Amino acid sequence: MNKNEFSKALGELIRDELLSGNLVKIDGLGAFSRRHIPAEEETQPDGTILLHPPKDTIRFEPDEETL
């Protein structure tokens, strides 16, 4: 097994767990979690009001040991 296959398999695992709403913690690296950003309005200087759609993003919290 090469490193690429390992990293790819690790990425899929993290994705599935995040989509399932779980938190993935790797010791010595940090914790991956899913954060939901709700829809929000943005008022631009010209008066235009934009409505941004909600968004799910990956939140990474590095482990204290890595810092």
Next chain:
Amino acid sequence: MKKITADIIAKTLSEKLNIHEDNIREQLSELASKVSSLEEGFDIKVEGIGIFRKTGGKLQYVPDPVLDMEINYEFAGQQPITLVEGKGSFFPTGGKTEDQKDKGRDQNEFINVSPSDEDSSDDYDALLNEFKGDEPGDSDDESIDVIPEDKPKLKRFDFTDEPEPLTSQDDIPKKKKTEEKPDTEDEIRRTISAIEGDDDAEAEDTPVSKKPDEFDHEIEEIGEVIPPEKLKQIDDEDLFDDEDEKASDELAVEFTTLLKKMRDKADKASELESKEPKAEEKDDEDETADDIPEKPVAKVEKPEPPKEEPKPVFEEIERPKFEPESKPKTADDDFKPKRKSEETEHHVFRQPKVESRPKREEPEPIVASGGSGSGDDNLPRLGARTETEKPSGSRSSDRKQADNSTIGIMIVILLLVFGLGAGLYFSGLLDSEDTEETEITEQPVDELPPLPDPVDIETPVMDDPEPEPEPTPTPTPEPDFAFGMTGTFDTSVSEFYGIIVASVTSESSALSLRNELRDEGFRAHHYSLRLPEAGVRWRVVVGQFENREDAIEAAASLPAPYRNNYFTTTIRL
């Protein structure tokens, strides 16, 4: 939230990759050591996970785009929606820093507003001057001129609209007056000129300026003209231009005189019939065939000349006021034309007798002895003729004459009526009546309130209690389907906007959520779709909307778990 530790990851990956868990742990520890040992300004890219970078002593993570998209799967493809359009910006929206915005703003501001720009300043000044030039010309002039101009306009408007019927109605009788007056006036003037003998009266174009009183006075004068004295004068002077008027006047007087004469004749005949015996019926039979030729025969057979009686007849002729003792004349004499005056009657009765004399009186010696020829001898001839008539006018002849006289009376009455009517008509009496009628017709026109009339006409229309039938709104066929967030989901609609509240991998969880929402009254539906990276996903959608804005507005009323965790998209079933 479930916490996935390194042990779980090692176990899962070892099963997935068929690698021993220890190898997995070694790989994970190696990755952590590399990231932790990352120097400032360097980064490590892990395939399928992302990039780790250390900046400012802090470790930053940039997720892999594919992973990021997959995590944001539910809301992938959503773009910002412009809720309110701005009035224009000096810089493009987004993608600029504050410095760039300021720079762009300054540049744009200078371009648009800077007075140093000659073109813009010229245009601005030109517009300003034009505006200033227009202001006094338009607004001030209007403020000054509008008031005096509007008043006449209003007057004109009022004059043309409302008072028009007044003026028109006022004008109509005036026109009638002007049209009718000349006719009556011409006739009056004509008759006056005929009376006065002024032949040039018609040539005078005197305008119609006489008052009604003058017309009445003239009419009265016309009424006075009819009496015999003036008619006599008229006949003598022959001033009538119109022969019909003249004839009518003559007839009117003739028939009055004839009527009295015939009555006298009838009385006379009745008296003679009562005195003389009835043996003279033969003469009656002979005379009934023809009146004129047989009269001389009767005269020859009975030359008894009651000469005394014809004289009163002649006297009667001379006197318009007939005496009851007047001797009846023959029917021929009755139907002969007569004049209104005594002299005219005298001439009328004289001439026909002169004409009939040679036929009737040639065999008679009396006629020869009576004299012949000259007009001066007419009176004695008449007297002689009356003498001959008397013998011929026996009782039977007198009776026949009486019968004829009755017929003549009837005819005379008819002619009299006709003559009187014609006389009245031509004498102007009827015209005066016409003028009176016109005056009468004018009065109601004047009395008519011209203004109130249209108002009265209009007001009932306006005050008509019966309201006009309001146009019944045609019932627009309501579609069976109505957009909304509640109710039953209509699968017949192929395309609509919906609020996606969940996107899960298992159908059971999506179905349970859908049923839960339906129990709450929402129009929920679930469907599946395959994504290239995420595979099959089950989505739960709430509501069916015509456009995205309606869906967003409706999403605000969703319950708390879904209110801030939804996205809208076009759904095609």
